[in-house]
Amino acid sequence: MSIFRIEQLSKRFSGLTALNAVSFSVENQTIQAIIGPNGAGKTTLFQIISGVLPPTAGSIYYGEEEITRKPPHKICAMGIARTFQMIRLFPDMTVLENVMTGGHIHWKTGVFMSGFRLPNVRGEERDARQKAQAILDSMGLGDKANYPATSLPYGQQRLVEISRALASEPKLMMLDEPAAGMTPQEGEALAEKIGDIRDSGVTILLVEHDMGLVMEISDQIIVLNYGQVIAEGSPSIIQQDPKVIEAYLGTKDNNAQY
Amino acid sequence: MRYLLRNTNLRIALFLAVIPLFLPENLFPVLCLGAIYSIAALGMSLLLGYAGQISLGHAAFIGIGAYTTAILTTQFNWPVLAAFAAAIFVSSVIAYIIGKPILKTKGFFLALATLGFGEIFFVFTSRTDPVIGGLVGIGGIPYFSIAGYEFSSYVQMHYLYWTILLGLVIYSQNMVNSRSGRAFRAISTDELAASTMGIDVAKYKLRIFVLSAAYAGIAGSLLATYLSMTQPYGFRVDLSIFIVLAVIVGGMGSLWGVVAATVVLTWLKDEQLSQYQEYSALIYGIILLLILIFVPQGLGSLGQRSFQWMKDRLGKAYRYRSNRS
Structure with a gap:
């Protein structure tokens, strides 16, 4: 099909x-x-x-x-997700934050509500973090989660881009x-x-x-x-x-x- | 308890709570005005520092907040708190209306478009005499009051303004470290990559523009009750530039750094340089150049960096000693 x-x-x-x-x-x-x-x-x-x-x-x-x-x-x-020929990671974010950004469409908290740390917002954030970490673990980058994304070697940055694309499921x-x-x-x-x-x-x-x-x-x-x-x-x-x-x-x- | 003291917000709150006991009387106006301007600068920090969008017309949103409060309290006898809420609402709605077309432009053109909006606001307020007083403005605005309790002394205002500011800092910190905050940071560095991650770039730009205008509206409303009057000349382009400058001096990604920079710049502006008003653009320009050359990350980064420097030095000395023994 x-x-x-x-x-x-x-x-x-x-x-x-x-x-x-x-x-x-x-x-x-x-x-x-x-x-x-x-x-x-x-x-x-x-x-x-x-x-x-x-x-x-x-x-x-x-x-x-x-x-x-x-x-x-x-x-x-x-x-439909994609990666780029010239790496386009978000440079001022950590590896984990990049992957969490990839999951953007799966979470709901809007701009206004995100300023209040309500229990559902905190729960959503925790889920996003766990999912991103799980993807990084599966790509063998689990221990690099808190590194600045662009500090990694080139090959690993490509894997982070793939992880970020995967995060949108x-x-x-x-x-x-x-x-x-x-x-x-x-x-x-x-x-x-x-x-x-x-x-x-x-x-x-x-x-x-x-x-x-x-x-x-x-x-x-x-x-x-x-x-x-x-x-x-x-x-x-x-x-x-x-x-x-x-x-x-x-x-x-x-x-x-x- | 030790954990609580390590919390930066709490340490700053404690500092601000005790400072009125030690401060000379003549510095209270700087702290009060500094807090008010900091609220607007905080909004600008979200817009410029995190989402990467500039506005050179934010004085107009402060003005809209101030005028809304002034008109509703003096001419319609609204309670101040209701006028305060209305000021936030009106500045947000106007930001929404003008933001839609304006935010299609980028960079330099966005700066020009917002600058134009600021000038339109000035022309409008200075030429509409019967309702909003023209160049003379509106006087006799009551003090801020909540359920009959009036904030009329400097000490009372100090606590009021800094409490509101603290709340907004915490709100902003939460937002920056959330899904929306990541979306803004993504947009600021790479709009194309952000949009292929499912982020609706136009929608998020509009949201942050409206939010930063709401902050400006809060600042404007407080400013009106603090000065008890509003005038078109209070909300011209030099105030817009002052706020952008505060964000750059304080550091694009440092919320408390921006607050500190705003207070220092307020002190400069109102205490040291008040007789050199006509040179303000020149002085701001020099400050801006010096910061961009010597501390491009802003003063907010200095605290962090000096701490790191000391750690490195101490670490080296320690290693040196343990190698010798």
């Missing part, structure tokens, strides 16, 4: 066509990777799905509901190059974690340049080049596809010119 579907999605930046009539659907509880050379439109696609950029044309469906052009906070509230999670800047060992551990997240019932859209990681954990792969889908299928099919090999390595003719 598909949880998420994109139809004929296009994005033009004045003269440049970043995405050209992209269509695909994502099956529930799978890891779907989106790969392609630099500038293929992967990050643009994430920006549009998460509501940060409006598309030029086309539509996005989540379940049966159309979410095209909804503002980011509404898309998050529907169960998403049904669909978009990871934008989660392994960038990680050591090979950290990448291995990350692959395992992403698998665990999928097994816990979350569908994952993954943009990643580390092909080892992509081939290891993906259920389905979509290849973008110049804003168009050029191939789609399981890792073994994608690895054999001549168009994909061409996009990544160039054709013989191209090489001959040099």
Whole structure:
């Protein structure tokens, strides 16, 4: 059953066509990777799905509901969370506070009431703290909870971003190059974690340049080049596809010119 | 008991409770006015220090609080407490109405838009003679009173203002360390990341703008009863800048630091520099520059930092001695 579907999605930046009539659907509880050379439109696609950029044309469906052009906070509230290619943790907060902020939509206390430490407000705060701590524990960052978020090494900051996205309890999670800047060992551990997240019932859209990681954990792969889908299928099919090999390595003719 | 003494709020409350016994008479006005301005600065600290949004028109909200109190008590004979509540309500409602369009702008443009609002308030109050007295303003505002008990001496006012301020500091501290507080801090550093975390950025900006205007309304209402009169010139841009300056001097993330800075700046403004009124912008500018160059985190960070420095020094000396033996 598909949880998420994109139809004929296009994005033009004045003269440049970043995405050209992209269509695909994502099956529930799978890891779907989106790969392609630099500038293929992967990050643009994430920006549009998460509501940060409006598309030029086309539509996005989540379940049966159309979410095209909804503002980011509404898309998050529907169960779609994301991380960023350039890490965007809140720098003046601790690791734990960052993750608690990720759970924003699950708590109710408004601005006015939050100044009074009423029992229900305190209880809510305690729950938020416990949930955030549990997520950090599961990511192996439990002992870093009270560190300033941006004081951690790069690889761990990526894990905090994933934890923060998890805190909104998403049904669909978009990871934008989660392994960038990680050591090979950290990448291995990350692959395992992403698998665990999928097994816990979350569908994952993954943009990643580390092909080892992509081939290891993906259920389905979509290849973008110049804003168009050029191939789609399981890792073994994608690895054999001549168009994909061409996009990544160039054709013989191209090489001959040099 | 020792735990209670370690609580900063309680220590400050104790200090403020006993200080009238030792203070020379002539410093009471500074403490009273300092407390009133601190209330407005506290609201600005939430808006600017935590949510990262500036307002150069907050004097207008103080003015709205003051004028609401003045009109209701002198012309409609409302009890002061009711006028006080109305002042908070009116300043919040006006902040809500103008905040919706104004908060779509950012940074420099937000500063300009709020500055414009402040000037509109001045023009409005100075040209509407029959109802609110034009440039002469409104006099004869009664003292603050609760159920017939009147706060008419400096000592009584001292306790009244600082009690209200203490309550608002605790309220603000609670808010800062809550879901909403985290949302504001998220917005101040990264609006885009905040919105993808499900935070409705426009809604939260409006909420904090209204809340900070409500603080300003409280300050304005108290100011009207303290001075027993209101005048358009009391709520011009120099007061708006004074409040922003207090937040920067005190430290963006330090509520008590802002209160301390406000009291010191009030003392400077009303006691030391009152005959140099026309140079106030220049003097504020110099203070602002010095702070930004030498203590960019504000004076509120100094207490923490000097403590850390002493700890480091003592730690080093201790390690040195234990290594030798």
